[in-house]
Amino acid sequence: MTRTPLAYNLSFATPAFVGDAAQQAQWRTPPIKALIRQWWRVVKAPQVGFSVDGPDGLREAENNLFGSASDNNSHQSLVKLRLKDWAAGQLSNTAWPRREIGQIQVGQGRVRADVYLGFGPIAPASRNLGRPEPTVERLAIDPQANQRNELSVLFARTVTGSQIDEVRQAIRLASWFGGIGSRSRNGWGSITFQGNSIPRLPPSPNDLTAYCQPFRGCFTADRDWPHAIGKDDLxxxxxxxxxxxxTFRNWREAVFFLATLRRDIRAAAKHFGRNEDISANQLIAYPVTKANNRRWGNDERIAGSLRLKVVETGQGLVPVAVHLPCAVPRILFDKLSSSDQQWINRYQIDIWAAIHQNIGKMMNRLGAPK
Incomplete structure (x- = not known):
């Protein structure tokens, strides 16, 4: 590694559930590298015509730059990450600020906002049945404990200037829209990369033009992965x-807002109901509590294409949402009945358009007049 490294200061705006081997929070390079690779695909995809496989496809370009463990073409990554320290998380279950977060109305009941947004890493009070907190705690990296870090991104001497620029662009997008750890697409683990002239927030729509594709064309069978930021007439x-x-004064207020937003998004989707085995909310992400799909079962997953984030701007915390529209993964689409497949093709664009409209009631569209 002989190229001049890229250097960044890292921080979180919300608690991060980044598990080590014992599923305890710790600063680690693998999830950071995975996040950079996710956004690198968005940067690179237009250059290869959104083709995944083939000699000039995205997969080959990614393997060449970030390494591959395949039997036929195994080689090390040309991009290495180094953290200044690998400190463990400090926010424990017993110190979790439950009473400061508040509850939201969901259906006929009320749910703590952090549980609604982070079910799994955050256990509801009913899980303990009135008993004391479990003795084995799951820790989180605490954004208010000044747990910051320094990241160096190093490149092999064979890496080209254009490849370095692609990684730099991916890190900009990751800083604006990305998170790491459990439930990061719901806003947990909202990470910021400071350095190399990255604004805290995307300055204008023009800064994203190269990464956008028309929203209505993002649902074709060969686009069943998050390949671009969607765009519409606005x-x-x-x-x-x-x-x-x-702005929000602390992450508890931000989490409450995001939980309310997510609840209202799912309510907007519910207006479209369901067909045989598929429901509108299953298109947002799967699985869905109390709305199983018998064709998919409990083990299949659809990662949310709508990403929520919280950004520290210096004047307070700001919520961010971005949609990377894509088709239902082909392997899951093919398991559905013909009727359910037709239902998806008929309604998925309208479902997402309704969701976009709902977000617009609570948040400002980038570049739109205030």
Whole structure:
């Protein structure tokens, strides 16, 4: 590694559930590298015509740069990450600020906002049945404990200037829209990369043009992966900040807002109902609590294509949402009945359009007049 490294200061705006081998929070390079690779695909995909396989496809380019463990072409990554320290998380279950977060109305009941947004890493009170907290705690990296870090991105001497620029662009997108750890697409583990002239928030829609594709064309069978930021007549499907322009004083307020937003998004989708085995909310992400799909079972997954994030701007915390629209994964689509497949093809664009409209009621569209 002889190229001049890229250097960044890292911090979190919300607690991060980044598990080590014992599933305890710790600063680690693998999830950071995975996040960079996710956004690198968005940067690189247009250059290869969104082709995944083949001699000039995305997979080959990714393997060449980030390494491959295949039997036929195994080689090390040309990109290495180094953290200044690998400190463990400090926010424990017993110190979790339950009473400061608040509850949201969901159906006929009320749910703590952090549980609704982070079910799994965050156990509801009913899980303990009134007993004391479990003795084995799951820790999180605490954004308020000043747990910051320094990242160096190093390149092999064979890496080209254009490849370095692609990684730099991917890190910009990751800083604006990315998170790491469990439930990061719901806003947990919202990470910021400071350095190399990255603004805290995307300055304008023009900064995203190269990474956008028309929303309605993103649902073809060969686009069943998050390949681009969607755009419509108003520009990129990116929302920044609350409608009233106010910022949040702490991550608890931000989590409450995101939980409310997610609840309202799912309510908007529910208006489209369901067909035989598929429901509108299953297109947002799968599995869905109390809405199983018998063709998919409990083990299949659809990762959310709508990403929520919290960004520390210096004047307070700001919510961010971005949609990377894509088709239902082909392997899952093929398991559905013909009737359910037709239902998806008929309604999925309308479902997402309704969701976009709902987000617009709570957040400001990037570049739209205030």
């Amino acid at each position: 520009g990129p499907l990116v929302w920044v900040g609350r409608k009233d322009g106010a």
